[in-house]
Amino acid sequence: MKIIRTPRSMTVWSEGLRREGVTIGFVPTMGALHDGHRSLIRAARLQCDALVVSIFVNPTQFAPTEDLTKYPRPIAKDHALCREEGVDVCFEPTAQAMYPEGFQTTVTVPALARRWEGAARPHHFAGVATVVTKLFSMVQPQLALFGQKDYQQAALVRQLVNDLNLGGAILVRPTVRERDGLALSSRNVYLSPDERRIAPLLFQSLQAGRQTIEGGKSDVAAIERIMRQTIEQEPTIHVEYLAVCDPDSLEPLPVVAARAVLLGAIRLGPVRLIDNLVVKMPGGKSGLRVDREVKVLTD
Ligand code: AMP
Secondary structure, rough: OEEEEHHHHHOOOOOOOOOOOOOOOEEEEEEOHHHHHHHHHHHHHHHEEEEEEOOOHHHHHHHOOOOOOOOOHHHHHHHHHHOOOOOOOEOOOHHHHHHOOOOOOOOOOHHHHHHHHHHHHOOOHHHHHHHHHHHHHHHHHOOEEEEHHHHHHHHHHHHHHOOOOOEEEEEEEEEEOOOOEOOOOOOHHOOOHHHHHOOOOHHHHHHHHHHHHOOOEEEOOOOOHHHHHOOOOOOOEEEEEEEEEOOOOEEEOOOOOOOEEEEEEEEEEOOHHHHHHHEEEEOOOOOOOOOOEEEEOOO
C-alpha cells in the first residue's frame, strides 16, 4: 500500500492510472476507521481497479468550539485496516498542503446545508463541500462511496458532484451498527459507560417513528411526539432535533407521503450523536438509493 502525502503526487498518480483506463474508487474519511468505513472500502474494492482512501481531519468543517484537536488519530491501526482491505493508496495530505496561506475559495450548497446539521454547525457543510471538491479534483474517482450514517452530507455531496460536474458516481452505503443499534462512529469512543448504555435510544426513537409511519400514521406532529417520548425516558439526553423530512430536499414534511427520512441528533454529555432511518412505503423509492437495509454487525 502506498501512502501519498501531497496533492500534487495524488494528482500525478491518478492521472497516470486514468490514462491507462484504470477505474479509481475513492472513500474519503477522517480516519479512526471502524467497520462503517470498512463496509465502504469493501464495496469500493469490489467495483474498482484501484482504490484510494483519504485520511484527513479537515479543519474547516470543525467550529472553534468542536473537537478538532482531540479527534482520534490512530494512524497505525488505520493503515492496518486499509492493508487488510486491499487499499492501494492512503492519501494523507497535511492541512497546510490543503489550505496553504492565501487560500480563499469556499464551495457552498445552500439549500441542503440550511437545516439540521447545517443549523447546528454553521460552517460545517461549507468545509465539507470545499474539501470534497478539492479531494475529487486530486483523486479523480469514477466512483466515490459515502455512508448513510451522514445522510445530509451524502445528499449534499451528490448535489455538489452533479452541480459542478465533478465526474464520478456516488454510492451511498447503509449505516453499520453495533448489536444494540448504535450507529458506529469515530466519536463513540468519547462516550462514558453510562452514556454508551443509553446511546442506542436515538436509534430506538427513529425505529419507533418508522413503525408508526408503517402502521399507517401520516401526521408528522404525532410521529415526532412518539419519537421524542421514546428518547425522553432518559432525562440526561438532550434532543437537538428529531424530524420527518423529504428524503431529497431534507425539508420537513407536513404529512408523510410515500417516502421520508427520519433525522435525529442528540447530545449526551460532551458527545453529539446523529442517526437517520429511511422510511419507504410500499411503492415508494428511497431518496438516496441506499444499497441495502440497516445491517447489524456480529462481534
Ligand atoms: P468520517 O470518517 O466520519 O468522515 O466518515 C467517512 C465516511 O464513512 C462517511 O461517508 C461516513 O458517512 C461513513 N460512515 C461513518 N460511520 C458510518 C457507519 N456507521 N456506517 C456506514 N458508513 C459510515
